Amino acid sequence: MDSRKWWTPPEIAKALKVSREKVLGWIRSQKLQATNVSNGHQPRWRVRDDDLVNFLAARRATPLPRSRVITESSPYAVAV
Numbered sequence: 638m639d640s641r642k643w644w645t646p647p648e649i650a651k652a653l654k655v656s657r658e659k660v661l662g663w664i665r666s667q668k669l670q671a672t673n674v675s676n677g678h679q680p681r682w683r684v685r686d687d688d689l690v691n692f693l694a695a696r697r698a699t700p701l702p703r704s705r706v707i708t709e710s711s712p713y714a715v716a717v
Contacts, residue, residue, distance in 0.1 A: 642685070642686035643683040643684065643685060643686070644683065644684045644685075644686065644689055645682070645683060645684075646660040646661055646664065646671075646682055646684075647660075649669075649684060649689065661682070663692070664682055664684075668692065669684060669688065669689070669692045670684065670685070670688040670691075670692070671683060671684045671688070672684075672685070
């Protein structure tokens with residue numbers, strides 16, 4: 638591997654506060670790009686820093702359209 642940062646699924650899980658299985662699911666479904674560095678039968682996944690950044694950017698929440706924003710006069714408004 639080169640000098641760029643590579644992440645393991647457990648490292649990603651800890652950083653994002655999700656389970657290791659969740660990260661592996663993202664990898665298996667190809668939502669998160671990863672490289673298998675295993676020589677054997679069981680995969681050993683590594684994720685490049687750039688791929689993790691791209692994955693997180695794609696999952697970033699987008700604001701609701703203006704017509705869907707809950708206003709004070711909306712029946713769904715909650716007093717805080």
